[in-house]
Amino acid sequence: MTTFPPLPVTCTKLAVLAKQKLPCSPGTIPRSQMIKEKDDIDHYLEVNFKGLSKEEVAAHRNSYKKSICVDMLRDGYHKSFSELFALMEHWEALWNAAEAQSLFWLQRPLEEQPDKLDNFYHYLTRAETAERKGYFEDVYNNLYALACYFNNSEDKWVRNHFYERCFKIAQLIKTDGGKKEAEAQAHMGLLYEEDGKLLEAAQHYEAFHQLTQGRIWKDETGHFLNFLACESLVRTYRLLADKMLEKKEYKQAIKILIKASEIAEEGNDRNTVGEAAYYLGLAHLAAGEHETALTVFHNYSGIATDLSDDLNLGRAYEAIAKVLQSQGEMTEAIKYLEKVVKIARNNFKSLDVIRACTMLGDIYNRKGQYSKASEYFQQALNTRVELMKTSLMDETKVHYGIARAHQMMLMMKSYIESTDANSLNCLLSWKESRSYMEYEPVPEESRRVTGDNIHEREHEEEIRRSPDNQN
Incomplete structure (x- = not known):
């Protein structure tokens, strides 16, 4: 049987070098030779594959997270790199805590979300550049942009981190009359309110309110900051009063609700004023001060009548009926409750109908x-x-x-x-x-x-x- 001689196989230099590095290659390759071979491979790729640089080769070899971190370090943004790395470590800690408690966490790691990493790189590096030049307002704007980007239920912890950073930077801004500081106080108040720390939230909202008094500042949606401060402070005071009423601390609750009513009057919004009056009346009723509660509820019904607000008017009548019932004036209470039923039926409020009929x-x-x-x-x-x-x-x-x-x-x-x-x-x-x-x-x-x-x-x-x- 005739055998043909083996065909000559032409191997590229890259293939030869790669073949020599296989585990089956005889002998031990010195470290210096391996480094030289890597440089040869990189040079071969750069010469034979036009347009493919070392950075592009590294981008294909590394993860996107690592590429972002390398870019930050290479461009000299060491502070941005440290902050991003700390956020990734915090995510790992949250993931491990959830896993230890056998909880299923839907949030994906930051390294698997390139859009978020791109935003990190863009705004963190710009903030660091502005901070080096002393442009603290630009630093605030970039950090606030990140807080807005992560303002969702999944990444709320990232948003809170940048709210705190904005609060610290806002203390250094002296050229806007305190507007950035006022906004930062509002963000911190919201942060503490969502965590249930109402006393801390009230302190920040009070500072927000003081900074906006007599100012005509507006937010990006066109709302006056002073009005938002009054609204936030009234809401927080009401939540604090609810906790006091649960502990039967009636005097403290009435005191803080009176303060809320005064702030609502300053905000010049009749709906907020009526809302504050309603909760103040409930506090007086819980404390057994029926006559005072009746007066406050009548004021509330007057506000609802002026605004042609049937729903609040029905709620006012229901509250008045409760006071009259506590005083034993059943006939008058029945008259008000019948009005409540009529208003609720006209506005298709089934739950109000049920409550009044009951x-x-x-x-x-x-x-x-x-x-x-x-x-x-x-x-x-x-x-x-x-x-x-x-x-x-x-x-x-x-x-x-x-x-x-x-x-x-x-x-x-x-x-x-x-x-x-x-x-x-x-x-x-x-x-x-x-x-x-x-x-x-x-x-x-x-x-x-x-x-x-x-x-x-x-x-x-x-x-x-x-x-x-x-x-």
Whole structure:
């Protein structure tokens, strides 16, 4: 059998060098030779593949995160590199903590999100350049741009980091009259408010409010900063008052809500003023100061009337009814609650209808007017059936069942006391069927059974049964 000589295979220099570095290559390659071979490979790639530089080769070899970090260091942005590296380490710590608690965390690592890394590089390096030149306002603007970019539920911790950086830089800005510092105080207040640290949030909002007094500064959406400061401070004071009321610290809660009302008046927004009045009235009601609460709620209803705000007007009437109910003035409370039901139905507020009807049913139930109570509980039940909320339906069924039971007890008592044949037949019929039957009131005279009445009824019965009468 004839064998052909082996064909000569032409190998490129790159292939030869790569083949020599394989694990099966004989002998041990010195380190100096390996470095020289790497340089030869890089030179070969640069010569034979035009346009492919060492940096581009490194970009293909390294991850995008590493490339960004290398670019920062190569361009001399060591501070930006340190901050970015610290953020990545913080993410790793959060990931490890979630993994240790067997929690599933949907957030991806920063190195897998090139868009975010690009924003880091762009704004951090610009901020560092501005800081070197002493342009602190530009530093603030770049850091604030990063905070806005990461303002989402997934990256809120990154946003908070840059809010804190903006707050520190804003202290160094002296050319804008304190506007950046005011904005930074607002951001820090929001940060603490979201974390539930209301006292710290109130301190920052108070500083925000003081810096914006008498100023006509506006934010990027066109809202006056002073108005936003008043709104934020009123909201925080209300949350603080809620915690005080839970601990039954009524005087402290009323004091801070009075302060909130004063700040709301300064903001010159009638809706905020009405909201502050409503919560102040609730605090007075919780403290048992009914007359003061009634005055505050009437002011609130006046504001709602001026603004033609039916929803707030209905809430004001409901609050007034609660105060009147606490004072025992049930008739007046019923009038206000009926207005609430009417307003709520006109505005298709089913929950308000339910709440008002339940309150009316409870009042009538206490007054002993069980038919009326059953009627309002039935309205509440029908509304909840439309909403298909099981828990609310069950609660209303209990109220409705109690009112019907009271109504039935009154009916049975009346039939038993009447002691006539019709009443007895009704009782026997109900005992056989156990179904609901409408009550027909028995005349009052038939319930008063005396000895003379009994003799007269017996005499009348004898005459009726006599043969002459039968003929």
